[in-house]
Amino acid sequence: MTCDDCGRIATQTREEYQLCDRCYTKRFSTITIDGKNMKVSEAFKLQLEKVGLGRKEGESMADWCGRCRAWASPTKYGKILEGKA
Numbered sequence: 133m134t135c136d137d138c139g140r141i142a143t144q145t146r147e148e149y150q151l152c153d154r155c156y157t158k159r160f161s162t163i164t165i166d167g168k169n170m171k172v173s174e175a176f177k178l179q180l181e182k183v184g185l186g187r188k189e190g191e192s193m194a195d196w197c198g199r200c201r202a203w204a205s206p207t208k209y210g211k212i213l214e215g216k217a
């Protein structure tokens with residue numbers, strides 16, 4: 133069974149839809165931050181902006197990803213990025 137939206141393996145299946153975890157989260161999940169309930173993607177964007185990692189106007193995806201990777205440097209988050217416990 134594949135996801136209706138992206139074609140990956142569906143893990144969330146109902147009569148109305150078959151979705152992978154990522155697409156299910158994108159479509160239905162919300163988070164409350166500072167008393168405001170918002171979609172996960174909005175919450176993620178807000179948190180990136182709070183630490184100065186919002187995507188700048190005209191910034192390429194590669195440049196933006198590079199800034200984010202530099203911010204989350206191995207000295208700060210190496211164990212998480214490398215999958216070490």
Ligand SMILES: [Zn+2]
Nearest residue numbers: 135138152155
């Ligand atoms: Zn999907």
